[in-house]
Amino acid sequence: MGRIELQGVRKSFGALEIIKGIDLTVGEGEFVIFVGPSGCGKSTLLRLISGLEEATDGKIVIDGEDVTGKPPAERALSMVFQSYALYPHKTVRENMGFGLQVARAPKAEIEQKVAAAAATLQLTDFLDRHPRELSGGQRQRVAIGRSIVREPKAFLFDEPLSNLDAALRVEMRLEIAKLHRRLQATMVYVTHDQIEAMTLADRIVVLQAGQIEQIGSPIDLYQKPANLFVAQFIGSPKMNVVPCAGGAGTVRFAGGGEITLPHAREAVAHFGVRPEHIALTPAGEGVVEGMIDVIEHLGSDTFVYVEVPELGLFTVRIVGHTRFEPGETVGLRFDLDEVHIFDRDGQAIGR
Helix, strand or coil: CCCEEEEEEEEEECEEEEEEEEEEEEECCEEEEEECCCCCCCHHHHHHHHCCCCCCEEEEECEEECCCCHHHCCEEEEEECCCCCCCCCCCHHHHHHHHHHCCCCCHHHHHHHHHHHHCCCCCCHCCCCCCCHCCCHHHHHHHHHHHHHCCCCCEEEEECCCCCHHHHHHHHHHHHHHHHHHHHCEEECCCHHHHHHHHHCEEEEEEEEEEEEEEEHHHHHHCCCCCCHHHHHCCCCEEEEEECCCECEEECCCCCCCCECCCCCCCCEEEEECHHHHEEECCCCCCEEEEEEEEEEEECCCEEEEEECCCEEEEEEEECCCCCCCCCCCEECCCCCCCCEEECCCCCCCC
């Protein structure tokens, strides 16, 4: 169980429309992540699913039942927030079982479900501790455990890792991935973090200004973005995009240089290539050339920033190190199997 359907869902606050007609189906056991820039409506959409916000129009259907007008308590969903919201005076055991206690579940049932959730989340040894005695990652696991014991139809996560430091985010990201694999539960997750979205999701929903730009697997969105917005939003560092002209199977760049792409036509206005699909060459050997502005050494990878006259700054990703130095003039060669072209409206032109 746990199939969620949104049918023409809209949400307005007065005259301001935030969600502009969303149609989406989340399959049973699927892990779906909402991403988009601040203000795009991703958290509002999650709150509409949970019942914390009331839809202005449209239907929300869970397991075939229209729950659009129902309060959160009647939707059998569980939400994990950015804030842990634990009771400081209660132990981990008491925090995790509090919802069942309020629902007047039998004591034996509460103990059994809390013990099972604690084992799943590796919290068994911490059941008698208070939140102040736990790390940030452990507190977030307690918050997740509090949701698990209720055995919801689906889990909703609203940026649950954003309050953690970098190391704990990695740890908790792995914990959530393992949890999804063990529970096989439906999960809908909101984040602004590219790595979380790419590593956790079965499908990613990219939102902009209250509308869906593209839905797909992480690899599909990365390799086949539908438009310029998705192309530059998915991926870190983002895709290099520069103006160009096209026609008769050729893409031409301002300042000189051209490449052959059989599907290029007159409508081509933008050329895109990801940093890892560019090779540095000595001056005069690339499609275009420019001067190295900055080199960032990250150990396993090196990022080289090349300023190309009339086109702008290109980011180049190199595995390992580079022999080139800042201030050198270099050529850029593109992997033609991995480049992207877009029309004047920013829509991708497929091969």
